[in-house]
Amino acid sequence: MFFFFLFFYGASQLIQDAQRHGVQIKPVDITISGWDCTLEEQMTKTSRPAPPNVRLGLSRVKGIGLKAATRIVEARKTASFESTADLANRASLNATEIRALASADALCALAGHRREALWAAASHIRQSDLMREAPVKETLPTIAAAPEGEEIVSDYASMELTLRRHxxxxxxxxxxxxxxxxxxxxxxxxxxxxxxxxxxxxxxxxxxxxxxxxxxxxxxxxxxxxxxxxxxxxxxxxxxxxxxxxxxxxxxxxxxxxxxxxxxxxxxxxxxxxxxxxxxxxxxx
CATH class of the missing domain: 2.40.50.200 (Bacterial OB-fold)
Known part of the structure; x- marks a missing residue:
């Protein structure tokens, strides 16, 4: 039944409706998300379970396929990612895949907001085998976050939905x-x-x-x-x-x-x- 609704209505419609009914939708996060969307249990102040959050999966990100997502999840099981460069190297992600994750604002935990992540993605991509383990030292410039309207446009371009305002x-x-x-x-x-x-x-x-x-x-x-x-x-x-x-x-x-x-x-x-x-x-x- 779920797949019927997804086919008929589309992810954006389902998420908008879920939010209007009080369901908490969490963004794609490279440090948490798997391939599919998942439920995340949360506890209230009374220690009673609250309705679960929905965590968006990597499948929502344009430019990220199942193979790349599997490499990300497997690398994450070994150790948490320390940086965008660490992610790119250990999950064997190419420049296109890193930019796709940055564009979807999925690198927030590693590289800050979308503009900062895109800047980092331009530098921290998988190098050739010879230079793969070479340390990279770079002072990142101060980059302001994009206006809300621009962020919404980018959300739709990268995921066909937004968790920001409609x-x-x-x-x-x-x-x-x-x-x-x-x-x-x-x-x-x-x-x-x-x-x-x-x-x-x-x-x-x-x-x-x-x-x-x-x-x-x-x-x-x-x-x-x-x-x-x-x-x-x-x-x-x-x-x-x-x-x-x-x-x-x-x-x-x-x-x-x-x-x-x-x-x-x-x-x-x-x-x-x-x-x-x-x-x-x-x-x-």
């Missing part, structure tokens, strides 16, 4: 000025109300039994919005429907018990507001 949390002041409602605000709207909202497109579905309608799932920092795009609008605004990363929808809110969705009347592509953030939707027929 991208739309940063855009919310701009979206509020555009009178674009959040998923949380829509949840209590009365049925039949004209509304406008926006969200990152996470899923598009066009079942063969839906008379050409497309069902779109939008995500913001407060939840998800289900959108129904009838066939006439699909034909009229195909480009906005299929190409938007950040889709704004003007429509009529429908709410009946737990069944809530937005009937689209107009679509606007606001992907430019995401800047360099690259997100991929899961599209099904």
């Amino acid at each position: 991208p739309l949390a940063l855009l919310r002041p701009t979206l509020a000025r555009m009178n674009l409602r959040s998923a949380m605000e829509l949840d209590n709207y009365p049925t039949g109300r004209l509304v406008r909202t926006t969200g990152i497109v996470t899923c598009r579905q066009r079942p063969g039994t839906a008379s050409g309608a497309v069902f779109v799932t939008l995500e913001d920092e407060t939840g998800i919005i289900n959108v129904v795009v009838w066939n006439l609008l699909v034909l009229k605004q195909r480009r906005e429907l299929l190409n938007s990363r950040l889709l704004t929808v003007y429509g009529v809110w429908q709410s009946e018990g737990e069944v809530k969705h937005l009937i689209a009347k107009r679509l606007v592509d606001h992907s430019h507001l995401l800047g360099g953030l690259r997100v991929e939707s899961r599209d099904f027929h």
Whole structure:
């Protein structure tokens, strides 16, 4: 069942939903993470077990394969890594693999924040056999951490998810000025109300039994919005429907018990507001 949900929803959606339900998600850490995501037990002040944290695995890092992850775990069993150079040498990691780990902010315990780790990765890569054990002495410059927006963009580029704030949390002041409602605000709207909202497109579905309608799932920092795009609008605004990363929808809110969705009347592509953030939707027929 888990693999079905991962296939259908994607890691970012699952993690965002888990965080909204109080689950603690821990980042990829070269000193702890295995290949798969794992549960980490934690204790409360009363010595009673608390709900476990979820530790992201090395499989989330683009550019790190199972073989490299296995070498990392095996080397770690012998002794803890002392530095990025020690990691690279003992786990036989090449420059591309070290940069991948640095880009995913997985070297924090060894080399500091992402920018510091990337600087270290440029120097501490596996050398040729002749120079492999030669000591490297270098004074690292003081490097400021990247702004939050840049960190989020890097998270998605390296792992297709972020544990920082949702991208739309940063855009919310701009979206509020555009009178674009959040998923949380829509949840209590009365049925039949004209509304406008926006969200990152996470899923598009066009079942063969839906008379050409497309069902779109939008995500913001407060939840998800289900959108129904009838066939006439699909034909009229195909480009906005299929190409938007950040889709704004003007429509009529429908709410009946737990069944809530937005009937689209107009679509606007606001992907430019995401800047360099690259997100991929899961599209099904």
